[in-house]
Amino acid sequence: MKLSTIVGLAGVAALAVLLEILIGQGYISPFLVAPPSEIGVELVALWKEERLVEALLMTFGSTLASTGIAISVGVPVGFLLNRVRLLAEAYEGWIAGLFSAPLILLYPLFLVLFGRGLMTIIVISSILATIPIVLNTMQAFAQVRAVHLNVARAFKLTSWQTFWKVLLPAALPTIFTGIRLALIYSMISVVAIEYLVVLGGLGSLVSDLYDRYNIPGMYAAIVAVIGVTVVFFKLATEVERWLRPV
16 A cells, blocks of 8 residues: 555544544534544445445446546547637637536426436536536647657658557646546536435435434435545546556
């Protein structure tokens, strides 16, 4: 295990102990923040009841599907906007504006269009996740150094060879920055919509536990959301490392 990982886990453990002490001494109300010990017990209970497993799989699947769609759409669109300046000038401002717009508030419209099901969650989350990928892909290809392209021309590489051997490898780090942002937006969207319309998943589980005023259980579900996010970031890091072996 890496030293940085050990230090990170030690920090989390220290924070948990501090919270336990502050709550136990009455400085923080247990009706607002559950003691970490109770959260751990409730997390195990939810896992044994299999409610947590089912919710995890649903949220994980929805986030993975929406991020996958966002990558398959966002990278080609970003590359196209980079190559065709007219399209970039026409649409870059609109796309940047959508990046800061609360599109999730349009979920009632998507419920009407796609019904009350997983399709609604995936479509909204895909749209939100596509935007940062498009913007970062545009930036990634724009930042490729001219000397790399000159070398490609010197070796008389075709356009396809130049893309795969020069452009894409040079652009990958910035593209993966967009993918990580997409994971964040996708996860937030999936959990938020699950919470709002109770369609299952971790968001629905948090909503149900909150309605029953099961504070430790609610925080346990939130910890599970954080855990899924960590797993996605780890997967993204490993995929990037695999694509960039050097």
